[in-house]
Amino acid sequence: MPAVENHQGGSFAPQGLQSLAVLALLWLITVGFYWKLVLSDQYTWLESPDLANQVLPWLQYQAGEWHRKTFPAWDPYLWGGQSLMGQAQPGAAYPLNWILFLLPLRNGWVRLVYLHWYFVLVHFLAVVFAYRLARELGCSRAASVLGGVAFGFGGYVGTTDWPQMLNGAIWAPLVFLFLIRSLNGIRPRASAALSGMFLGIAWLSGHHQIPIYMSLAAIGVWAFKIFQHGCPDWRSLRLAAVFLLFTLLTGALQILPAYEYGKLARRWVGVEEPVGWAEKVPYVVHAEYSLDPLSLLGVLIPGVRRHADPFAGITVTTLALLAVATGFRRGQVRLLAVLAASGFLFALGEHNVFHGFIYAVVPLVEKARTPSMAVFIFHFGVSILGACGAESLRSAPSGSWPRRAALALLAAGGVLLAGSATILMAGKQPDERYALAALIALLAAGLIYGRHRGQISARAALIGLLALALIELGNVSGFSFAHKRQKNRSVYLDKMAQHADIAQFLRAQPWPLRVAISDQDIAYNFGDWYGIDVFGGYVASLPDNLLRLGIHSPRVHQLMGVGYYVASKPPEQAGKEVFRSQSGLSVYENRQALPRVWNVHSLVRVAGAEQARALLDDPGFDFTRAAWMTAPLPALESCAEPDTVRLLRRDTQSLEIEARMACKGMVVMSENYFPGWRATVDGKPAPIHEVYTALRGVVVEQGLHRIRLDYRPPSVGLGALGTLLGIIGASVLTWVDRRRTAARVG
Secondary structure (H helix, E strand, O other), rough: OOOOOOOOOOOOOHHHHHHHHHHHHHHHHHHHHHHHHHHHEEEEEEHHHHHHHHHHHHHHHHHHHHHHHOOOHHHOOEEEEEEEHHHHEEEEEEHHHHHHOOOEEOEOOOOOOHHHHHHHHHHHHHHHHHHHHHHHHOOHHHHHHHHHHHHHHHHHHHHHHHHHHHHHOOOOOHHHHHHHHHOOOHHHHHHHHHHHHHHHHHOOOOOHHHHHHHHHHHHHHHHHOOOOOOOHHHHHHHHHHHHHHHHHOOOOOHHHHHHHHHHHHHEOOOOOOOOOOOOOOHHHHHOOOOHHHHHHHHHOOOOEEOOEEOOOOHHHHHHHHHHHHHHOOOHHHHHHHHHHHHHHHHHHHHOOOOHHHHHHHHHOOOOOOHHHHHHHHHHHHHHHHHHHHHOOOOOOOOOOOHHHHHHHHHHHHHHHHHHHHOOOOOOOOHHHHHHHHHHHHHHHHHHHHHHOOOHHHHHHHHHHHHHHHHHHOOOOOOOOEHHHHHOOOOOOEEEEEEEEHHHHHHOOOOOEEEEEOOOOOOOOHHHHHHHHOOOOOOEEEHHHHHHHHHOHHHHHHHHOOOEEEOOOOOOOOOOOOOEEEEOOEEEOOOOOOOOOEEEOOOOOOOOHHHHHHHHHHHHOOOOEEEEEEEOOOOOOOOOOOOEEEEEEOOOOEEEOOOOOOOOOOOEEEEOOOOOOOOEEEEEEEOOOOEEEEOOOEEEEEEEEEEEEEEEHHHHHHHHHOOOOHHHHHHHHOOOHHHHHHHHHHH
C-alpha cells in the first residue's frame, strides 16, 4: 500500500484555544442537531419495542446496582438468573455507560433527561473522533467538521438507536487513525497498540456485530500491508500482532464473559429453534438480513432501505466522489475508497458470493447475523472521503471534475423533481423528502459550481455545504423521534408506568417470591424494571441447561418457585385471583410452587435429557424428596427427623441460607446453575452441584450450618485485568515512544 499522507503526526490530544473552540463548536452543532431531545421535552429516542422493552430495563437495573455500590455481573431478576456480563448486550463492561449509571437517580429511577443527554454525548464523540481522523489526513478544520458531522449524524451512526451497537461504532475513526499512523511509521508500535486498544473498547460496548465488521476491515488493511509485495513483511506482521494483542487485552472484560456464556447458551437468531455456540447461524438468516441492492439508491434518497440505512446524503456523497475523482493517487483516498466499497459489497450478503465464502471460512463472522449492518464500514469511508472532497474545494478548484459534479447534481435534482411531479400527477402523494433531496442537489450544484468558477469563497462554500448536509441528515437521523402527544407512537414508555400497583402488591407479599408474567400483556422486562424476580423476560439467549429443563410447563414453574402469575386471563395452572390492577391485569396465586430453598436426601442419576424429562413429567416424582443429576452422585444420608432450611438473604450477586440438618443431605435452591458461583458452608469452600438439570445444590452435613453463595466469575476478574493491562500498556508504549522521539529530535 502506498504511504498514506499524514499532516497531523503529533499528539492526538487537542491543543490550544483553537482546538477548544472547535470542540465547543462541534458540541453546539451536536446539541442543535438533536434539539428535539435536549432543547425540548416533547420527544424521545426510546419509543421502540427493543429500547423500551429490553434496553431501558437493563439500564435501570445496572444504574440501581452501581448506586448500591455493586458491579452488575449477574442479573437475578429474569429466568432464574443469568450472567449479565455474558449476555454482552446490556453493555455492563462499557466504561462510558458507568458514567450514566452513576448519575443521580430520581426516586430510584434513571432520569429520562440523562438518557437524552447520554444519546447526544455518544453522537458528539462520534463527531469528534471523525473530525480528528480527517485532521490527521490533512483536511482543514472546516472540511473536518463536515466529515465529523457526516459520520456522527448520518448513515449507521445517525440512524441506529441501540446504544450497545452505537457505542461500538463510534470508535472506528480512532481505530483507523492510529492504524494509519502505524502504517506510516509514526511511532509504529505505540500506534498499533492504540489502534488495537480502541478496537478493544469497541468490543466492550456490548454488541458483537459492528466490532466484528470493524475487525475484519482492520485485519484486511493489515493483511494487504503484510503481503503487499508478495513475500511477508515481517515488520508489518509484528505490528499487526501488537494490534491484535491490545485488541484482545482491552476487550477482555467483555470478550471472556461473553465467550464463557456463549458456549453454555443458546441464542434466538431468526429461525424457529435457538442455536448453540458450536452451531453456525444458518445462512438463511444472513440472507434474510442482507442489504437489498436497491438500497444503493438509499445512499442519496431518504427511506430507501432494508434492515440498515445507508443514507449519507447527496451533499456528502458528491464530495466523497469528488475526492475519489480528484485525489485517487493519494494513498489515504484509495484506502477510504476501498473500505467504503468493501463495506457496501459485504453488506449485500447473499447477493455477494464473497460474503458467503467469508461466512464459511472466517471464524465468528457467522455470529454477525445481519450483513446489512456492514454498511457501517461504507458510511465510515464515505464520511471521511466527504471531508477530503470538501478540502479539495478550498483551493481554487482546477480541472473539470467540480464542474462535472455540479452538472451531475443538476441532473439528479431534475430527475427527483420530475419523479415527484409524476407521482403527484398520478394522484398520489410522494415522500416530501424526495423534493427536499432535489432542492439540496440543486443548491449543492450552485455552491460547487460557484466555487469552481471562483465566484464563492472557500469558507462560504464549505459553510453552505455543511448547512446542506445538516439539513439532509436532519431529515433522516432523529426525524422519526416520537412526540409525546402522538398517542399512536408513544405506546411503549407509557405502558411501563401502568403496572406500578402490581409491583407494589408483589413487594408486599411474603418474601421471597417469583412471578411469571404473560408477555402478551407485559412485553417489557418487568423484573429488571421493578427489581422483582420474574421467571420470564425479553432476552436474546438463555443458558442451554435451562432450555433443556424447559421454561413453560407447570412442573417447571413449580420447581422454580413461581408463586404468582400476572395476566389478563388466568393461566391453566393458576389459582385464585388475589389482586386486580388498574391496568386491567390480575395477579393469580400458585399454591403448588415449591419454596425457594429446600433439601433432599435422595439423588437419582440420569443419563441425559430424555430421562430427566421423564422424571420432570412424572407427577409421582416428588421434588422435595429427591433430585436428579447427570454427574456422579455425592453420598447422602437418610434420616427420620425433619430438616429446616430457610433463605436468610438474597441480593443480586449473593445469597445466604440457614440449614438445620438431621443428617447429611443436599440443600437445593431454585437458582440457575452457572459457572462463577462460589459456595461456602460455615466459611469453608464447598462444591456446587448441578441438580434438576439447571438448579444449584450444596451438600451439607448434620447440624446447624450457614451456606453462602457469591457470584465471583474468574472470566470477569481475568477480563478486568486484561482490559486494565491493555489500556495501561498502550499508554506506557505511547509515553515511551514519545520520549524516544523527543530524545532523537533533541
